[in-house]
Amino acid sequence: MVQPEQADARQPVLAVRDITKTYGGVRALSDVSLELMPGEVHCLAGENGCGKSTLIKIISGAERPDRGEIVIDGVAHPAMDPAGAIRSGIQVIYQDFSLFPNLTVAENITLTSAVADGKRLYSAAALRPAADRIVAELGLDLDLDADVERLTVADRQLTAICRALVHEARVIIMDEPTTALTHSEVARLFALVERLRDRGVALVFVSHKLDEVLEVSQRVTILRSGRHVVTAAAGELSPAAIAHHMTGREINEERVVSALPIDAPTVLDVRELNLAGAFEDVTFSLRRGEILGVTGLLGSGRTEIAEALFGITRPDSGTVHVDGAPLTGHRIEDAVRAGIGYVPEDRLTQGLFLEKSIADNIIAGSLDRHRSRSRLLDRARVRSTIQSLFERLKVKAPNTRAVVRSLSGGNAQRVVIAKWLATQPKVLMLNGPTVGVDVGSKAEILEILRNEAERGMGVIVISDDAPELVSCCHRVLIVRRGRIVHELAGDDVTVSRIQDRMAA
Numbered sequence: 001m002v003q004p005e006q007a008d009a010r011q012p013v014l015a016v017r018d019i020t021k022t023y024g025g026v027r028a029l030s031d032v033s034l035e036l037m038p039g040e041v042h043c044l045a046g047e048n049g050c051g052k053s054t055l056i057k058i059i060s061g062a063e064r065p066d067r068g069e070i071v072i073d074g075v076a077h078p079a080m081d082p083a084g085a086i087r088s089g090i091q092v093i094y095q096d097f098s099l100f101p102n103l104t105v106a107e108n109i110t111l112t113s114a115v116a117d118g119k120r121l122y123s124a125a126a127l128r129p130a131a132d133r134i135v136a137e138l139g140l141d142l143d144l145d146a147d148v149e150r151l152t153v154a155d156r157q158l159t160a161i162c163r164a165l166v167h168e169a170r171v172i173i174m175d176e177p178t179t180a181l182t183h184s185e186v187a188r189l190f191a192l193v194e195r196l197r198d199r200g201v202a203l204v205f206v207s208h209k210l211d212e213v214l215e216v217s218q219r220v221t222i223l224r225s226g227r228h229v230v231t232a233a234a235g236e237l238s239p240a241a242i243a244h245h246m247t248g249r250e251i252n253e254e255r256v257v258s259a260l261p262i263d264a265p266t267v268l269d270v271r272e273l274n275l276a277g278a279f280e281d282v283t284f285s286l287r288r289g290e291i292l293g294v295t296g297l298l299g300s301g302r303t304e305i306a307e308a309l310f311g312i313t314r315p316d317s318g319t320v321h322v323d324g325a326p327l328t329g330h331r332i333e334d335a336v337r338a339g340i341g342y343v344p345e346d347r348l349t350q351g352l353f354l355e356k357s358i359a360d361n362i363i364a365g366s367l368d369r370h371r372s373r374s375r376l377l378d379r380a381r382v383r384s385t386i387q388s389l390f391e392r393l394k395v396k397a398p399n400t401r402a403v404v405r406s407l408s409g410g411n412a413q414r415v416v417i418a419k420w421l422a423t424q425p426k427v428l429m430l431n432g433p434t435v436g437v438d439v440g441s442k443a444e445i446l447e448i449l450r451n452e453a454e455r456g457m458g459v460i461v462i463s464d465d466a467p468e469l470v471s472c473c474h475r476v477l478i479v480r481r482g483r484i485v486h487e488l489a490g491d492d493v494t495v496s497r498i499q500d501r502m503a504a
């Protein structure tokens with residue numbers, strides 16, 4: 001029997017050894033080992049579906065490994081259960097934060113710990129000092145009396161972190177914590193991460209944004225197809241080296257835009273579109289084969305413009321023409337009939353049926369296009385559409401019958417895009433098309449959009465990822481406080497110009 005030892009700086013607070021996990025026939029992890037030292041930020045990186053979330057679920061006791069062990073303070077555990085993991089000081093902050101929306105911040109921070117401690121009688125008032133203390137210690141500007149449902153995403157995240165600390169977390173694991181945050185919120189989170197590190201907490205950080213990863217972490221572990229590839233000090237890695245370890249190949253992030261034919265006709269024409277409180281005087285056009293970037297800070301109105309074009313909201317005034325024909329009606333059906341498609345920002349709640357198969361999701365929006373003249377479904381054509389999009393988008397799943405819920409984040413995103421490509425829209429708007437997508441897949445998704453544009457589609461990419469816009473857009477519109485304030489085209493489309501104009 002191994003005795004627990006005093007935690008010191010050289011002994012890992014947590015180690016996983018030779019973890020293997022299979023789901024049905026899918027090998028999610030093969031013999032993965034990892035050590036976490038107190039006071040380090042350790043980034044877990046790798047392509048979509050490489051096993052990051054699975055490893056986290058095993059550490060937190062949400063899933064059992066087939067083989068391998070978890071070692072905490074020198075004591076080996078063949079498997080964790082969720083309560084045991086929490087008692088050992090392991091806390092996972094998932095993307096939904098698992099908070100109670102109708103309770104206050106203070107209650108969320110403390111109540112679950114009271115429940116975990118098995119105290120059957122507790123009063124919020126008695127627990128309040130614990131919440132006060134954590135918030136004060138971390139120097140956070142968080143209103144403890146606010147209901148959680150009224151908080152911004154960033155403040156919910158802080159609440160979840162405070163709750164983790166009330167549990168005396170020694171390991172805090174965050175799965176893609178920055179995807180829904182603005183730049184200043186990310187800076188605030190990173191400042192907090194520094195303070196937690198100073199207190200000796202070990203942090204595991206999962207992110208697809210490699211520049212962020214290198215900024216915040218001391219060590220980086222990269223997985224590929226469920227296997228450990230490398231663990232190295234962040235200072236020894238460049239973004240290109242990480243991308244190479246992740247994918248095993250070179251990733252081209254250079255600007256690749258085809259020359260548009262001079263006579264390419266206008267496919268979308270938007271004139272003086274207004275929606276009070278959201279945007280004003282929005283006028284632009286898009287040509288067939290063109291990829292147009294729309295960018296601006298969170299809250300600038302970029303999403304509201306797309307939602308109005310897609311019939312989710314109704315503009316107060318203005319006109320929209322698709323292929324020269326006026327868009328009449330302002331419902332989603334009208335937009336779809338006119339040939340507009342929209343991949344929303346929040347794909348998991350707005351874009352997909354999670355309990356349905358990949359095949360059902362791909363075909364969901366285009367059944368009518370697959371009917372014969374006698375209105376019968378052409379099953380052979382349905383199958384071939386599904387299969388060809390599944391292959392073109394390289395969705396990583398055993399086959400098209402797999403349910404979407406079992407897919408990793410980036411693969412779910414490919415299914416949403418496949419669904420819209422199946423409808424063959426004239427104009428496809430994508431909001432954050434590569435959020436949560438790994439570098440390799442990101443390059444592939446942008447390549448797919450370039451190919452669709454070359455086949456004649458008009459594409460609008462809404463994104464705050466400047467390198468992504470530069471790599472694929474013919475033109476970029478910059479939206480600030482509901483107005484298009486700049487247009488960059490040709491050689492003016494550069495990362496520094498976009499970032500300057502966004503912030504100015």
Ligand SMILES: Nc1ncnc2c1ncn2[C@@H]1O[C@H](COP(=O)(O)OP(=O)(O)OP(=O)(O)O)[C@@H](O)[C@H]1O
Pocket residue numbers: 023024026027028046047048049050051052053054055396397406407408409410411436438
């Ligand atoms: N419940 C499940 N049933 C079947 N397969 C699963 C299940 N959970 C995960 N998988 C599979 O295990 C593999 C690893 O998935 P995981 O979610 O760990 O990837 P990830 O690295 O977190 O990816 P992403 O960056 O896209 O979030 C994938 O092939 C995924 O489809």
Ligand SMILES: [Mg+2]
Pocket residue numbers: 052053054175408409
């Ligand atoms: Mg994941």
